[in-house]
Amino acid sequence: MLENFLGKVEKMKIQAYSDPEFTRREGEPLTVQLNPDGYTRQLQIQYCDTQPAGSVGSDLGFVKVSPPEMWFEFLFDSTGVLQDGSLLPTALDPFSSPKDVVAKVEEFISGIVYDGTIHRSKYLELLWGTLHFTCVLTALDLEYKLFRPDGKPIRVLAKATFKEFKSRRLRTAEANRQSPDITHRKDLKSNDRLSLLAQEVYTTDRYYIDVARANDLTGFRRIRAGTALYFPPLK
Structure with missing residues (x-):
């Protein structure tokens, strides 16, 4: 009933690429087990605050705007209380048959961390609703939260930090705001x-x-003045 009202739950996906232009995909995108509760996005502006000896205060000289960073928390769970991306109102049974949450975590790590063919970390694209963020992974902390009596982990919280990475083509296009490679x-x-x-x-x-077609227009001659038209980037 709730799904009919709110719509189908769309899970967050992470697509890996092997090139900085984001043209060569590495397999199918990874789909998270449970969508994050939220995420944090940080913008950093760097200044030079060198202060001469004996002076009071200093002028902040602008240095640069650093690429944005984003923080996410991903839950990996094999307790049986997760189904179709939602928490089920059932009691946790620590004596139930174990599912391999460690394998899920390792699959996640291998899918987003290192690519031996290019000898560096993978280029990533985060996709969730209106979120579209091209980036690289800069940090990943794993918290093992719950365990079976035999010591096998059954719940892991992954805290991931991503830094924005844009292709050279897109950076050049954004430097020239009139470029046809960005949306107008x-x-x-x-x-x-x-x-x-x-x-x-x-x-x-x-x-x-x-x-x-991109603006869902049915005709060209009777478009009302004031209509906002979007011109998508060239593919």
Whole structure:
């Protein structure tokens, strides 16, 4: 009943890539067992606060804006109280048949940490709802929370830190805000034509039909002034 009201639960996915341009996928994306309760995103602005001897205070000189970082907590559970991405209101039975939560954790680690073919950590894409974050893993802490009487872990909390990593192509495009490789928004004026706007963004009008499709337009001639049109990046 609740699923019918809220919609189907979409689990967070992590797709690994072997190249910094995010074009070569490594297998299918990893799907988390339980969606995180939330996440933290941090933006850091660095300044130089060198202070001459004997002076009072100093001017903060801007240095750079560091790539954003994000923190997530992922739960791995083999107690039997998790099903379809939700916690079940059942009592934990420590004497039930063990499921291998360690294998799940190791699969998670091997899927996101190191790629021997490129001799470095993998390039990652985090996908969940409106979240789309290209990054690399910078830290992973594992907390073993629950154990069976024989000492086998049955619940592990993974605390992961990711730092944003953008392809060189995207960084170059963002440095040039007029680039057709990033999404543009334009508010339609009374004398604007879709083909001319496409020409302005893409330097050719050949994509105006794709723009119409991306904006769910059923016609080109009766678009009301003030309508916000989005021009997606070229693939």
